[in-house]
Amino acid sequence: MYVLGQDDMRKMDRYTIEQLGLPGVVLMENAGARVTEEIVRLVAEKGDNGTRYPIMILAGHGHNGGDGFVVARRLSDLGYKVKLCLLAAPEKLAGDAKVHYDVYRRRNLPFWSVQDASLEELFILLEPAPVIVDAMLGTGIKGEVRSPYREVIGWLNRHRKDKTVVAVDLPSGLCAETGKVQGEAVRATHTITFVCPKKGFFLQDGPQYIGEWKAVDISVPPSLAETLHLNVPLLITDDDVHEALPRRKSHGHKGSFGHALVIGGSSAYIGAPLFAAQAALNSGAGLVTLAVPDIIYPQLAAQSPATIFLPLPTENGYLAQDALQVLENKLETYDTLVVGPGLGRWPGGGEWLARLLKLAHMPVVVDADGLAMLKSHLSLLPKRDRPVILTPHPGEMARLLGATVGEVESDRLGIAQRFAQEHGVHLVLKGHRTVLATPEGKVWINPLGHDALAKGGSGDILSGIIAAFVAQGAAPEQAVIASVYIHALAAERCAAEKSRYSVLPTDVLEALGPAILSIVDPARSGQ
Numbered sequence: 086m087y088v089l090g091q092d093d094m095r096k097m098d099r100y101t102i103e104q105l106g107l108p109g110v111v112l113m114e115n116a117g118a119r120v121t122e123e124i125v126r127l128v129a130e131k132g133d134n135g136t137r138y139p140i141m142i143l144a145g146h147g148h149n150g151g152d153g154f155v156v157a158r159r160l161s162d163l164g165y166k167v168k169l170c171l172l173a174a175p176e177k178l179a180g181d182a183k184v185h186y187d188v189y190r191r192r193n194l195p196f197w198s199v200q201d202a203s204l205e206e207l208f209i210l211l212e213p214a215p216v217i218v219d220a221m222l223g224t225g226i227k228g229e230v231r232s233p234y235r236e237v238i239g240w241l242n243r244h245r246k247d248k249t250v251v252a253v254d255l256p257s258g259l260c261a262e263t264g265k266v267q268g269e270a271v272r273a274t275h276t277i278t279f280v281c282p283k284k285g286f287f288l289q290d291g292p293q294y295i296g297e298w299k300a301v302d303i304s305v306p307p308s309l310a311e312t313l314h315l316n317v318p319l320l321i322t323d324d325d326v327h328e329a330l331p332r333r334k335s336h337g338h339k340g341s342f343g344h345a346l347v348i349g350g351s352s353a354y355i356g357a358p359l360f361a362a363q364a365a366l367n368s369g370a371g372l373v374t375l376a377v378p379d380i381i382y383p384q385l386a387a388q389s390p391a392t393i394f395l396p397l398p399t400e401n402g403y404l405a406q407d408a409l410q411v412l413e414n415k416l417e418t419y420d421t422l423v424v425g426p427g428l429g430r431w432p433g434g435g436e437w438l439a440r441l442l443k444l445a446h447m448p449v450v451v452d453a454d455g456l457a458m459l460k461s462h463l464s465l466l467p468k469r470d471r472p473v474i475l476t477p478h479p480g481e482m483a484r485l486l487g488a489t490v491g492e493v494e495s496d497r498l499g500i501a502q503r504f505a506q507e508h509g510v511h512l513v514l515k516g517h518r519t520v521l522a523t524p525e526g527k528v529w530i531n532p533l534g535h536d537a538l539a540k541g542g543s544g545d546i547l548s549g550i551i552a553a554f555v556a557q558g559a560a561p562e563q564a565v566i567a568s569v570y571i572h573a574l575a576a577e578r579c580a581a582e583k584s585r586y587s588v589l590p591t592d593v594l595e596a597l598g599p600a601i602l603s604i605v606d607p608a609r610s611g612q
């Protein structure tokens with residue numbers, strides 16, 4: 086599914102109107118009709134027949150307000166009580182919005198205008214309303230939200246408890262492009278957006294403001310993103326993951342499903358490499374070998390009977406320089422390599438890792454401390470003959486770039502895309518709404534996952550899943566698409582049972598199987 090920015094939407098709109106010949110008033114009528122359908126559904130879910138108190142429609146003076154006029158008229162025609170509240174002088178209305186405003190007024194339907202009354206009066210009207218529709222500002226917002234929208238949004242956010250707040254296209258005050266709140270933004274319970282979700286839903290403040298979202302058809306074809314060669318990210322869907330998961334042969338044996346090698350661990354971090362190995366096993370790898378410092382090997386071996394162990398020489402609690410000699414002759418046995426979980430950092434570790442990357446002629450996932458040690462050796466990456474997948478969180482990404490976390494977070498899509506292209510890697514930029522970028526410049530956004538994953542061990546599990554899918558033959562892009570989604574889905578399912586507070590990496594590991602099942606065989610998934 087495409088994810089559109091402010092300009093993308095404008096170009097697709099314009100093309101539909103000017104080249105395809107569908108007038109803007111028709112698009113606006115469609116937009117209002119679809120939002121009306123969704124409101125009817127939400128009101129019914131609330132156990133309300135919509136006649137107890139008017140559905141309050143807050144309309145601005147742009148096209149977003151125009152959608153609001155259509156919603157108010159259509160809801161009224163369906164027998165719902167409504168009140169349209171115009172937050173601008175009617176003289177400011179123009180174009181398609183003016184057409185629909187005039188239609189509404191000619192019908193003599195309930196109307197309130199900020200021109201004739203005070204905002205205090207509006208707030209008294211809004212106070213008991215169970216359903217409020219936010220059609221104040223949409224994709225046309227420029228700069229910080231100004232009066233009177235600012236005061237109305239502030240009031241709404243302070244009084245939203247128990248109310249259904251439906252944002253039309255996007256919450257007023259949220260930037261569709263960056264996800265930044267422009268001074269003040271509506272905290273919606275639901276967002277009904279047009280054509281495709283907007284980038285801002287998945288960036289910065291966006292996820293906290295949009296509530297549950299749904300994209301609806303208004304006769305602007307989503308395929309115009311391709312027709313117009315728009316460079317837009319894609320949102321991962323169940324179908325994409327179904328497609329991306331490596332196919333299993335019923336008659337396959339352990340050799341058919343690949344052998345993953347995990348190199349990690351140090352005296353202080355013994356759980357991390359184990360989580361990665363266990364995740365790889367739970368995600369279908371035929372064989373998993375765990376290469377760890379020999380001082381921690383006995384503790385680990387007792388905990389994971391399904392894992393093969395390769396104890397390596399240790400120095401000061403970390404892998405020793407000569408661990409490479411042991412590895413060198415064995416590397417060709419493995420189909421994929423994860424390096425980093427719990428590895429720690431030691432002087433000379435960067436050179437150690439660089440040498441390992443030169444020796445390893447298989448797809449490699451670099452995570453955690455591996456990323457920290459990679460910083461001075463990034464020039465190696467484009468020269469490798471096999472894929473590299475990097476899985477930084479924003480702090481690790483910032484360190485790799487010599488930037489701040491704030492800089493990374495303010496341009497996650499752009500930074501991921503540029504880095505992946507420049508260094509010829511598949512980049513998994515983790516965080517709330519993980520972003521994936523390919524060496525060719527393709528960008529994906531993961532719609533799933535939340536703070537249940539904000540716990541030590543989560544990243545280790547992700548790297549293990551990726552390795553397992555690569556080991557089973559998935560191309561790196563497909564492997565990362567499936568991995569981030571399954572990982573987040575597993576965590577969401579755990580949180581639904583135990584709360585977001587209490588999910589442990591071991592729970593996520595156990596939930597990987599049911600999460601995969603829910604994709605490959607939804608009927609048997611139990612959810």
Ligand SMILES: NC(=O)C1=CN([C@@H]2O[C@H](COP(=O)(O)OP(=O)(O)OC[C@H]3O[C@@H](n4cnc5c(N)ncnc54)[C@H](O)[C@@H]3O)[C@@H](O)[C@H]2O)[C@H](O)CC1
Nearest residue numbers: 112113147148149222223224225226227228229230231254
């Ligand atoms: N996507 C589609 O195909 C369709 C979208 N529709 C709706 O149209 C809006 C975008 O409409 P637009 O008129 O461009 O902008 P807005 O309604 O968002 O409002 C802009 C309006 O508000 C003023 N304004 C701008 N910035 C601020 C600010 N910071 N504070 C206060 N006021 C501000 C500005 O003067 C403008 O006049 C889209 O979101 C959809 O809802 C169509 O209806 C159907 C086709």
Ligand SMILES: [K+]
Nearest residue numbers: 219222255257
């Ligand atoms: K809005």
